[in-house]
Amino acid sequence: MPRMNAPIPPSSTEAGYYRHHVFFCLNERPNGEDCCALHGAKAGFDYCKRAVQAAGLSGPGQVRVNKAGCLDRCSAAPVLVIYPEAVWYTFIDESDIDEIIESHLKQGKVVERLLIPAHMGR
Numbered sequence: 001m002p003r004m005n006a007p008i009p010p011s012s013t014e015a016g017y018y019r020h021h022v023f024f025c026l027n028e029r030p031n032g033e034d035c036c037a038l039h040g041a042k043a044g045f046d047y048c049k050r051a052v053q054a055a056g057l058s059g060p061g062q063v064r065v066n067k068a069g070c071l072d073r074c075s076a077a078p079v080l081v082i083y084p085e086a087v088w089y090t091f092i093d094e095s096d097i098d099e100i101i102e103s104h105l106k107q108g109k110v111v112e113r114l115l116i117p118a119h120m121g122r
């Protein structure tokens, strides 16, 4: 039986275990409907993961790059979101990913030109 009122471990309450958490939608729809997988999401994810590691930015206190399912903003595909800022980006190629890493993840500056407009949803 689980302990009731057990204290929450400090590690799960500390803000900023990762300074930035990057989620890439890699959703694929078998019925052929449009989705991030049809817009280079996996290649962008793989590239970002490698580039963040190569820059020495990955790990606790720094950056974590994760796969995600549909984030429900499919009309802007491919989609990624960075927390804790909750900044949503789209991208076309590796140079866009490089700019997000350099500007947002390293310097804390939003890349305005890659932002997903607020009205774009599913």
Ligand code: FES
Residues within 6 Å of the ligand: 025, 026, 027, 028, 034, 035, 036, 037, 069, 070, 071, 072, 073, 074, 075, 077, 079
């Ligand atoms: S398929 Fe990527 S946001 Fe929905």
